[in-house]
Amino acid sequence: MSDATLAVPLDRPEVPDTLPLLPVRDIVVFPNMVVPLFVGRESSIHAVRFAMEHSRLVMLASQKVSSTESPQPSEIYTTGTIATVMRMITLSDGRIKLLLQGMVKAKIVSYLQSVPFYTVRLQKWDEPKVTLPDIELHALIRLVRGQIERIISFGRFPVTKAIPVIEHMEDPSRLSDLIAQHLGLTMEAAQDLLETVDPVARLKKVSSFMAKEIDILTMQQEIQVEAKGEIDKSQREYFLREQMKAIQKELNDGDERSLESKEFREKIAAASMPKKVEEEAEKQVKRMEKMHPDSAETANIRTYLEWLIEMPWSKETQDKLDLALAEKVLNEDHYGLDKVKERIVEYLAVCSIKKTMKGPILCFVGPPGVGKTSLGRSIARAMGREFVLVSLGGVHDEAEIRGHRRTYIGALPGRIIQGIKQAGTKNPIFMLDEIDKVGTDFRGDPSSALLEVLDPKQNHAFSDHYLGLPFDLSKVMFITTANQIDPIPTPLKDRMEIIHLSGYTLEEKVAIARQFLIPQQMAEHGVLPAQVRFDNAGIRKIIAHYTREAGVRNLEREIAHIMRKTARKIVEGALGRQVITGANVGNFLGTSKFQPEAAVEKDTVGIATGLAWTPTGGDIIRVEATMMRGKGGLSLTGNLGDVMKESAQAALSYIRSNEKALGISPNPFSENDIHIHVPSGAIPKDGPSAGITMATALASLLTGVPVRRDVAMTGEVTLRGRVLQIGGLKEKVLAAKRAGMKIIVLPKQNEKDLDEIPPHVQKGLKFVFANDMSDVLTAASRQSGFKATPRRHSGRL
Numbered sequence: 001m002s003d004a005t006l007a008v009p010l011d012r013p014e015v016p017d018t019l020p021l022l023p024v025r026d027i028v029v030f031p032n033m034v035v036p037l038f039v040g041r042e043s044s045i046h047a048v049r050f051a052m053e054h055s056r057l058v059m060l061a062s063q064k065v066s067s068t069e070s071p072q073p074s075e076i077y078t079t080g081t082i083a084t085v086m087r088m089i090t091l092s093d094g095r096i097k098l099l100l101q102g103m104v105k106a107k108i109v110s111y112l113q114s115v116p117f118y119t120v121r122l123q124k125w126d127e128p129k130v131t132l133p134d135i136e137l138h139a140l141i142r143l144v145r146g147q148i149e150r151i152i153s154f155g156r157f158p159v160t161k162a163i164p165v166i167e168h169m170e171d172p173s174r175l176s177d178l179i180a181q182h183l184g185l186t187m188e189a190a191q192d193l194l195e196t197v198d199p200v201a202r203l204k205k206v207s208s209f210m211a212k213e214i215d216i217l218t219m220q221q222e223i224q225v226e227a228k229g230e231i232d233k234s235q236r237e238y239f240l241r242e243q244m245k246a247i248q249k250e251l252n253d254g255d256e257r258s259l260e261s262k263e264f265r266e267k268i269a270a271a272s273m274p275k276k277v278e279e280e281a282e283k284q285v286k287r288m289e290k291m292h293p294d295s296a297e298t299a300n301i302r303t304y305l306e307w308l309i310e311m312p313w314s315k316e317t318q319d320k321l322d323l324a325l326a327e328k329v330l331n332e333d334h335y336g337l338d339k340v341k342e343r344i345v346e347y348l349a350v351c352s353i354k355k356t357m358k359g360p361i362l363c364f365v366g367p368p369g370v371g372k373t374s375l376g377r378s379i380a381r382a383m384g385r386e387f388v389l390v391s392l393g394g395v396h397d398e399a400e401i402r403g404h405r406r407t408y409i410g411a412l413p414g415r416i417i418q419g420i421k422q423a424g425t426k427n428p429i430f431m432l433d434e435i436d437k438v439g440t441d442f443r444g445d446p447s448s449a450l451l452e453v454l455d456p457k458q459n460h461a462f463s464d465h466y467l468g469l470p471f472d473l474s475k476v477m478f479i480t481t482a483n484q485i486d487p488i489p490t491p492l493k494d495r496m497e498i499i500h501l502s503g504y505t506l507e508e509k510v511a512i513a514r515q516f517l518i519p520q521q522m523a524e525h526g527v528l529p530a531q532v533r534f535d536n537a538g539i540r541k542i543i544a545h546y547t548r549e550a551g552v553r554n555l556e557r558e559i560a561h562i563m564r565k566t567a568r569k570i571v572e573g574a575l576g577r578q579v580i581t582g583a584n585v586g587n588f589l590g591t592s593k594f595q596p597e598a599a600v601e602k603d604t605v606g607i608a609t610g611l612a613w614t615p616t617g618g619d620i621i622r623v624e625a626t627m628m629r630g631k632g633g634l635s636l637t638g639n640l641g642d643v644m645k646e647s648a649q650a651a652l653s654y655i656r657s658n659e660k661a662l663g664i665s666p667n668p669f670s671e672n673d674i675h676i677h678v679p680s681g682a683i684p685k686d687g688p689s690a691g692i693t694m695a696t697a698l699a700s701l702l703t704g705v706p707v708r709r710d711v712a713m714t715g716e717v718t719l720r721g722r723v724l725q726i727g728g729l730k731e732k733v734l735a736a737k738r739a740g741m742k743i744i745v746l747p748k749q750n751e752k753d754l755d756e757i758p759p760h761v762q763k764g765l766k767f768v769f770a771n772d773m774s775d776v777l778t779a780a781s782r783q784s785g786f787k788a789t790p791r792r793h794s795g796r797l
């Protein structure tokens with residue numbers, strides 16, 4: 001709206017009575033109002049064109065329902081406004097855009113024409129005179145102005161240019177029309193205003209509309225403020241609550257922290273630590289208090305403190321040094337092993353006199369399953385000490401013995417300290433299993449750490465990297481075990497007293513099974529003696545056909561197996577006592593796993609029986625030699641190690657250098673190849689002790705004299721034919737006995753060791769102690785020595 005618009009005179013006497021009608025939708029046009037209109041309806045376009053050709057005047061009247069496309073006269077309000085077309089533009093789509101200005105109000109009296117557009121007869125509006133006393137009118141106008149200001153203050157009155165006009169307008173009629181245009185009234189309300197004749201009444205209506213509007217705006221604002229206040233309030237509350245939470249957490253944490261430190265302090269006090277340790281522990285508690293409770297470092301300190309607290313710094317058991325009791329316990333738990341038991345009792349005797357445990361460390365050496373560990377347990381039981389077993393098998397890293405420094409992630413103490421903690425006392429029987437399996441590599445040497453552990457001069461202050469504080473190991477009684485002595489580093493070996501435990505004979509195993517394993521397994525499986533019985537043939541069959549070992553570990557397992565089956569049968573309602581016999585063992589254990597080592601069926605040329613020591617006990621080995629045309633080569637097969645190969649070479653050299661004595665012509669060596677094979681090729685074999693066996697097989701091959709099938713032999717051979725000492729005598733003898741051998745040829749130097757072999761094992765065996773090969777060969781042939789006869793020899797080739 002422009003000021004110019006407002007300046008158009010209200011009254012124009014030349015307005016004609018008849019005008020084309022333009023029905024308008026959604027708007028009520030007031031006098032003096034300038035409105036743009038789009039005209040699209042055919043009839044309206046005609047009306048506009050008509051007007052343009054004549055007076056440019058049209059009658060504008062609002063449709064009652066704006067959606068009606070072609071309103072009937074009854075659907076059009078009768079009161080409207082005559083307007084001048086100020087501008088007309090025809091749009092490209094045929095529609096017309098008009099700019100109109102309202103002139104005066106008029107009333108449709110009648111419709112004169114309806115096609116092509118409505119033409120109406122009009123009656124002009126006579127504006128009545130204002131009858132209100134000036135003062136009241138003034139008051140009303142002032143009120144209205146005030147209201148406008150209010151509305152403007154809400155930012156709701158858009159026509160800013162109208163404001164100065166309104167401020168000076170005194171005519172209630174124009175004032176109300178002007179304001180009405182901008183109030184955003186509904187069609188009905190606007191039409192009602194238009195039709196209100198009395199200007200004062202109209203202004204009052206406008207005023208009451210404005211009052212309502214102001215109420216609404218005020219309320220809206222209040223709601224807004226309130227809503228904002230609500231949000232502010234809830235935000236504030238949220239912040240406060242958060243703050244409170246933080247404070248509470250802090251307070252609680254503080255409480256928890258102090259509770260935690262208190263608990264730690266109490267535990268430290270109760271742990272009766274040495275003074276130095278206690279000081280360190282207190283230092284750590286203090287450090288912890290200063291740290292965030294959830295930090296990783298705090299967690300580390302906590303774990304460390306727990307270790308310090310749980311270590312048995314001064315917890316000890318009282319030793320029972322009653323020798324009779326010790327003997328009784330050892331006998332209760334173990335069959336045989338008399339020498340070992342005797343040695344243990346002696347050891348305890350010395351300890352009880354000296355009142356210290358600073359004797360040498362015992363080292364039980366022997367194949368698996370011979371009772372090394374269980375002896376350790378018995379000693380602990382006899383002395384009333386705790387028992388811990390720590391396996392050193394496969395330990396390569398010094399840190400496994402001594403722990404990692406706490407700066408490492410996930411650091412822990414080494415196995416020694418862990419074992420002590422597990423024992424819960426500072427004087428347990430500490431068994432270090434498989435000390436021969438400790439390896440050395442780039443991660444440091446575990447055996448040097450072990451030296452410190454085992455050395456009575458040093459171990460009163462053993463330092464574990466994790467604990468970082470010395471722990472007194474001097475009251476611990478260490479016992480080590482090994483399968484073999486050789487791999488144990490010498491400095492360690494020197495600190496230990498080696499006690500050998502060899503394998504058991506069949507009879508010993510039967511006795512162990514009967515007296516120990518079967519009753520133990522029965523108790524373990526809840527089977528009563530009245531429910532199961534083993535006869536001797538049954539036990540023997542288990543030993544011979546289901547186990548091949550020096551000890552009794554697998555025997556124990558097979559017996560357990562039978563117990564499980566028996567228990568099941570009992571539960572399933574089997575009546576009577578189950579008797580395990582040689583004939584029915586298969587029903588429990590399935591087909592046999594091993595065939596007993598059988599002797600060769602007959603004396604054979606080129607096959608000699610040797611004896612080997614293996615970590616699992618002794619075994620017999622067959623050495624086969626054969627000869628074929630060739631150029632004097634020697635092939636060796638059967639997965640032999642270097643030492644064994646060299647020993648084969650030595651054996652061959654011995655035979656070659658003695659060909660005369662043996663009656664062998666030189667030809668075989670230059671014209672033939674010799675092949676020595678040791679069956680069970682998958683099993684690696686090494687060591688020099690098969691030397692005399694290989695020499696015997698070669699001598700037999702080259703002389704054609706068969707080797708006695710019931711002779712087994714072991715010994716190293718020199719180039720000159722001397723027979724040298726070997727180890728593992730008891731295992732080898734046991735293996736020979738198991739295999740049904742009658743004569744055992746051993747190096748003379750081993751004669752002294754025969755004591756080791758119990759009389760019942762020796763029974764039925766003939767021992768031959770050989771100084772050199774001739775003794776061996778004499779024993780190995782039925783014709784007192786190997787001597788080739790020309791006939792035999794040529795016959796073979």
Ligand code: ADP
Pocket residue numbers: 333334335336337367368369370371372373374375481512516517551552553556
């Ligand atoms: P190792 O430590 O030598 O490998 P273990 O001590 O583990 O062998 O022995 C295996 C099982 O055999 C244990 O149940 C043990 O009680 C039993 N055992 C071994 N030797 C005997 C024995 N002489 N008398 C009774 N039981 C034995």
